[in-house]
Amino acid sequence: MAMVTQEHVSREPLREVDANLLFALHALIEERNLTRAGERLLMSQPAMSGALARLRKHFDDELLVRASHGFELTALAQRLRPAVTDALGAAEGLLGHERAFSPATSAKRFAVSMSEYAMTVLAEPLTRLLTEQAPECSVTLDPLDMDRDQLDTQLMRRDLIVAPIYFEFPGRSQPVSTDTLVCLVDRDHPRLRDGALALDDLHEMQHAVAEFPAAGPVRRPLEVELEKHGLADRSVLVRVRSLLTLPFAVAGTDMCCFVPSRLARRCADLLGLTIARTPLGAVDITEAAHWHPRRENDPSVVWLRRLLYDVAVTVEDERP
Numbered sequence: 001m002a003m004v005t006q007e008h009v010s011r012e013p014l015r016e017v018d019a020n021l022l023f024a025l026h027a028l029i030e031e032r033n034l035t036r037a038g039e040r041l042l043m044s045q046p047a048m049s050g051a052l053a054r055l056r057k058h059f060d061d062e063l064l065v066r067a068s069h070g071f072e073l074t075a076l077a078q079r080l081r082p083a084v085t086d087a088l089g090a091a092e093g094l095l096g097h098e099r100a101f102s103p104a105t106s107a108k109r110f111a112v113s114m115s116e117y118a119m120t121v122l123a124e125p126l127t128r129l130l131t132e133q134a135p136e137c138s139v140t141l142d143p144l145d146m147d148r149d150q151l152d153t154q155l156m157r158r159d160l161i162v163a164p165i166y167f168e169f170p171g172r173s174q175p176v177s178t179d180t181l182v183c184l185v186d187r188d189h190p191r192l193r194d195g196a197l198a199l200d201d202l203h204e205m206q207h208a209v210a211e212f213p214a215a216g217p218v219r220r221p222l223e224v225e226l227e228k229h230g231l232a233d234r235s236v237l238v239r240v241r242s243l244l245t246l247p248f249a250v251a252g253t254d255m256c257c258f259v260p261s262r263l264a265r266r267c268a269d270l271l272g273l274t275i276a277r278t279p280l281g282a283v284d285i286t287e288a289a290h291w292h293p294r295r296e297n298d299p300s301v302v303w304l305r306r307l308l309y310d311v312a313v314t315v316e317d318e319r320p
Contacts, residue, residue: 021058024051026084028064030156032071040157085156088294101299103134108300110139111158116244118162118287119143121177121262125311133307159301160308161290166220167212169290174305176312179260181222181283184247187274189254196277197256199229206237208249208257222258225283247271260285 027037028048038048056063059080064071073081101108110130114122123141130139144163145154155161155171162176163169183197191201226232238249246257247264251271264275289308295301 021051021055022084022087024048025055025063025080026088028052028055029073029077029081029084030153032064032073085294101303103137103303105136106134106300107136108134110137110160110300110304111142112139112160112162112304113142113144113154113158114162115144115164115287116242117179117260117263118176120244120266121179121315122162122287122308122311125314126308129307129311155290155292159291159295159298159304162287162308163290164212165286165288171290171292172296173288173290174309176287176289176308177315178284178286179262181258181285182261182264183256183258183276183278183280184250184264184268184273185256185276186250186252186254187268187272189256189274189276191254192274192276195274199231199279202229202231202256202278202280203234206235206255208238208240208246208255209236210240210243210246210257212241221283221285225280229280247273258283 023041024037024043027040028034028051031037031040034045034048034052037043038045041048043051052064059076061076062074063077065074066072112126119141127139127141130137144161152170155169161169165173165175183202185192185197191197191205197205223232226234237255240246240249243259244263246259247267248271249255250257251273256276261275264273268274289305291301291305
């Protein structure tokens with residue numbers, strides 16, 4: 001990285017470089033899109049285009065080049081990426097301690113990505129508590145991008161990400177809430193006996209499952225428990241990419257699925273489903289908050305993590 005610095009950064013005297021270009025360069029490298037980079041810095045597109053032009057002149061490199069699916073980073077921009085991230089983190093570490101955050105008066109707009117399940121459980125109490133404690137603040141909530149190649153980039157773009165702990169996000173994390181998986185079937189399922197299913201039933205029945213590519217090579221807790229009971233080769237009829245659609249896929253059929261208990265309780269009556277007891281051991285899943293290391297000491301993000309912790313305590317207290 002020193003070679004990059006000597007060859008390119010020294011093209012223009014440091015005193016003639018606008019320090020704000022560091023933020024523009026970081027946003028452009030991470031977003032790879034002028035409009036999104038501008039939105040991230042609250043800059044208009046013409047202003048962002050001007051910043052890119054100055055950066056191109058400074059580095060004598062295009063940095064971003066148009067491709068069939070948008071923009072791509074040049075080889076130099078790829079090499080600059082870790083140095084820019086470190087430089088921005090150092091600047092925030094140096095100056096961030098002087099930047100106080102007052103929830104009562106701040107108008108900050110937070111950005112939080114959540115798994116679909118976390119959205120159903122945490123979004124409402126989080127926004128309600130945010131309104132009570134920081135009335136001028138707002139939060140943008142969006143679903144988690146399941147593309148594993150984008151996890152690091154998404155972590156850079158968000159103040160927090162709430163996702164299952166086994167997704168193994170880079171950066172920092174802390175557990176938020178825990179739930180137990182339960183088996184959902186149609187309430188009139190012919191195999192139900194006193195509200196229960198036997199191991200033979202689970203082996204002979206067809207299953208609906210949600211598959212998450214972001215989980216990568218890590219085995220999910222349910223897979224481990226099924227294997228312990230000889231159900232690793234269970235018959236899977238339906239595969240979906242959304243946990244929330246599993247109950248809808250099972251409703252009115254002879255299939256079964258495993259979903260978190262909070263989700264099951266919310267949709268069972270609506271869809272004519274019931275929670276079936278099974279011989280499987282308890283399978284707990286944990287949602288965790290993840291954040292980038294450079295936000296570790298950001299006062300606003302520290303406050304948001306505490307707020308989420310308060311929400312999680314309330315949610316856990318309601319756990320049956």
